[in-house]
Amino acid sequence: MVKEQRDVERGTTDDGKYRERDTEPLIEKDVVGGNTEGSISISLLSTAVAVLGSFQYGLCIGYSSPTQSGIINELNLSLSEFSLFGSFLTVGAMIGAITCGKLTDYLGRKRAMGFSSVFCLFGWFAIYFAGSSIWLDLGRLFGGVGIGVFSYVVPVFVAEISPANLRGTLTAINQVMICGGVASVYIIGLFVTWRRLTILGIVPCLILLLGLFFIPDSPRWLAKVGNTDMCKSSLQRLRGRDADISNELAEIQEYIQTVNTLPRSRLRDLFQRRYSRTLIVGVGLMLLQQFGGVNAVNFYASETFISAGFSSGSLGTISLGVIQVLFTIIGSLLMDKSGRRSLLMISASGSCLGTFLAGLSFFFTGQGIFLDWASMLALVGIVVYIGSFAIGIGGIPWVIMSEIFPINIKGIGGSMVTLSNWAASWIVTFGFNFLMDWSCSGTFFIFSAVSGFTILFIFKMVPETKGRTLEEIQTELNS
Incomplete structure (x- = not known):
């Protein structure tokens, strides 16, 4: 707790608190x-x-x-x-x-x-x-x-x-x-x-x-x-x-x-220089979230869990859902303590590692080497990826999207960001089978590379918004 700073007269009251010149008591604030x-x-x-x-x-x-x-x-x-x-x-x-x-x-x-x-x-x-x-x-x-x-x-x-x-x-x-x-x-x-x-x-x-x-x-x-x-x-x-x-x-x-x-906002206003960083951050996080392969990983999870020794694909899929819920709860509890940026960096790093391990397992399988370890490596990679994704990159882009757009362009900006997310999701879902036909290991190495680029993007472009009012955030980004 901190006390609000005000210009006050000297002296104290019986309870030891300063009073303002208009004699109103000082209010304790968080x-x-x-x-x-x-x-x-x-x-x-x-x-x-x-x-x-x-x-x-x-x-x-x-x-x-x-x-x-x-x-x-x-x-x-x-x-x-x-x-x-x-x-x-x-x-x-x-x-x-x-x-x-x-x-x-x-x-x-x-x-x-x-x-x-x-x-x-x-x-x-x-x-x-x-x-x-x-x-x-x-x-x-x-x-x-x-x-x-x-x-x-x-x-x-x-x-x-x-x-x-x-x-x-x-x-x-x-x-x-x-x-x-x-x-x-x-x-x-x-x-x-x-x-x-x-x-x-x-x-x-x-x-x-x-x-x-x-x-x-x-x-x-x-x-x-x-x-x-x-x-x-x-x-x-x-x-x-x-x-x-x-x-x-x-x-x-x-x-x-x-x-x-400001004049009434139109779609072209969203592309003004003053809003450029806001638009890049909002759309960029959504595209990187989807191109990191989350829907593709969920799509392939059932077969991966079966190859790793699970009795059924449905059991593996349920386990995946439970892991997502657990780590998303952990991420939500940490967000206002550790901050958005640090959680995003940790999440992207774990996603990069998880998809790399999964890609490595497919590479070993394709080469016919380390077969005893390949399926377990795939399992570990998928779990690490899903847990890491859920703790940060899965939810925080939506939090930041809701914080960074000023209210005069929030509707247009929000539509652009949301459309970007769903369009990217469709592209990844549609193209996944073609990528897997081309190369299973290469597909997951691409996802790993996207997560690696996400780390750099967050470091260079994404502001920390923890504990700040929406007006403070938007003034900094768009002024």
Whole structure:
């Protein structure tokens, strides 16, 4: 704790504290503002409601894995028809990514989450009642649109409502819930039919829609649209009834006034020199996250675990999901202690090592040497990669994305970053089989090289945002 520095008269009161010239008592503050009598219970509740959208994201991503044989057998689909069903999620997500910025700026953060929930609900019901591939594909497309918006609005909303000293941890819960959704659908999918598994997606959507009635909208968005009274009310609820929000409120309003002097933002404005570093950091982290091969590694994990001695690929996949959840939780707890940059550097270094070990194992197998060690080396490499990815590079780029864009271009910038992520994901997923046909070891060595370049990128370009207000971060990057 530190005491706020003020110009005060000499002398003390009976309780030993200085008084200002206007005789108001000096208020003890923490390092990010707000007095010690505040409460973050509403911030925590709001975060809990919002990250149900992240859980939904994970459920949608993982749904096709445990349901493949059931859907194909019951609806008499070919493998190519099922692959098309799976791909529609990414197509929908790219549509959602294109629209998410404008939608979130126009409707507000809360309404955008409600919009996403409705799309996901329609998608799950379409899949549940599907009697043909058409309804399956339509449901998958609508679910993709929903999670495309969720992938942007959830971290932005949580970042905008969180106290600066907890923003990293609370925003990182986004990635924890994504991994939790994937792990949940993998595990429960072993015991229920593909139709009943859709209920696991429907329930969180309904809870989220109900929860939105009990939480405030982002005070920064409310300030941006000129609703000063609601901005103040929202911030007071988020910081606690007795908290002193005057400094934080003044900082938000001052920053919004500065932003409002700027012309209405358009796509080309995003490419102005003043925003160049912000755009490079946001898009660069997303591209490097995906080109590091996470989706490809997850795709190949089942066969890798079988070759390493596991009794079934599903057991290996579940283990992978559990590892992701565990290390993502560790990363979220460390983020506001160690900082974003250091965790990203550690994460990228581990990812580089893990994919290098996996590539080395494939090289040994291809050369017919060290065969007794090759499968175990692949297992170690995959575990090291997934754990390292989850602790930092998996979630922190979304945290930083939510922090670095000034509010006047946050919608456009967020759409660009989110679209970059989903487009890169599609490229890697589509090209993985071709790369593996070319060279298994070479594929993983490429992933390792990308992670190595990520270390240099973070060192040169990515700022440390730990413990700083959004306004401080954005002023430094974009001035």
